[in-house]
Amino acid sequence: MRIAIGQLQEESNTFVLQLADLRHFANNTLLYGDEIVRALTGTHAEVGGFLAVLGEAGAEVVPTVAAHSVSSGIVPRETFETLKAELLARLPAGPVDGVLLALHGSMVVEGDHDGEGALLAAVREAVGPSVPIAASLDLHGNITARMVASADILVGYDTYPHVDMYETGRECASLLLQAVRGATRPLTVFAKVPMIVSAEGMSTQHGPMRS
Ligand SMILES: [Zn+2]
Numbered sequence: 001m002r003i004a005i006g007q008l009q010e011e012s013n014t015f016v017l018q019l020a021d022l023r024h025f026a027n028n029t030l031l032y033g034d035e036i037v038r039a040l041t042g043t044h045a046e047v048g049g050f051l052a053v054l055g056e057a058g059a060e061v062v063p064t065v066a067a068h069s070v071s072s073g074i075v076p077r078e079t080f081e082t083l084k085a086e087l088l089a090r091l092p093a094g095p096v097d098g099v100l101l102a103l104h105g106s107m108v109v110e111g112d113h114d115g116e117g118a119l120l121a122a123v124r125e126a127v128g129p130s131v132p133i134a135a136s137l138d139l140h141g142n143i144t145a146r147m148v149a150s151a152d153i154l155v156g157y158d159t160y161p162h163v164d165m166y167e168t169g170r171e172c173a174s175l176l177l178q179a180v181r182g183a184t185r186p187l188t189v190f191a192k193v194p195m196i197v198s199a200e201g202m203s204t205q206h207g208p209m210r211s
Pocket of ligand 1: 162
């Protein structure tokens with residue numbers, strides 16, 4: 001069982017002028033291929049959760065790109081195309097059985113407000129219609145119909161403050177493996193709740209988000 005993994009996380013604020021370019025990612029996390037397994041095994045975020053579950057299952061890990069930045073302005077088109085091309089180039093020529101991606105959900109790319117949708121659509125095109133794709137998300141993501149159409153499984157954090165990144169990664173990887181083994185056939189549905197919560201009122205420890 002060969003599972004490709006990747007990470008591309010950026011939370012864009014379109015009012016911020018500082019661009020999330022490659023240097024911005026490199027100042028945070030920017031890893032390629034086997035560096036990802038060396039650097040992120042045993043860590044307590046999504047990719048650490050992916051690697052733990054895949055290790056327990058004896059899966060062959062195909063590491064692609066791991067790029068993470070703190071919240072910033074939009075991602076320049078050239079940066080996005082570079083990271084996307086690096087990720088796609090590391091998908092093996094032979095088939096993979098599944099793809100696991102750690103995403104945020106609110107990445108804005110120059111010319112495209114749905115960066116994750118663009119990435120997931122490109123990965124779907126690369127692996128074909130029958131290979132399961134699962135992605136983890138921040139619960140602050142702006143989920144789009146394109147994301148839902150391109151992925152088989154999308155798993156968001158359950159908590160804010162975010163204390164369940166590792167658990168979310170594990171859940172996402174476990175659901176993907178069930179689909180790869182044919183134990184489940186995930187279906188995605190897209191529904192928007194008519195509700196806006198201010199960031200200050202979004203804690204899941206009390207208030208409307210708790211209930
Ligand atoms: Zn968040």
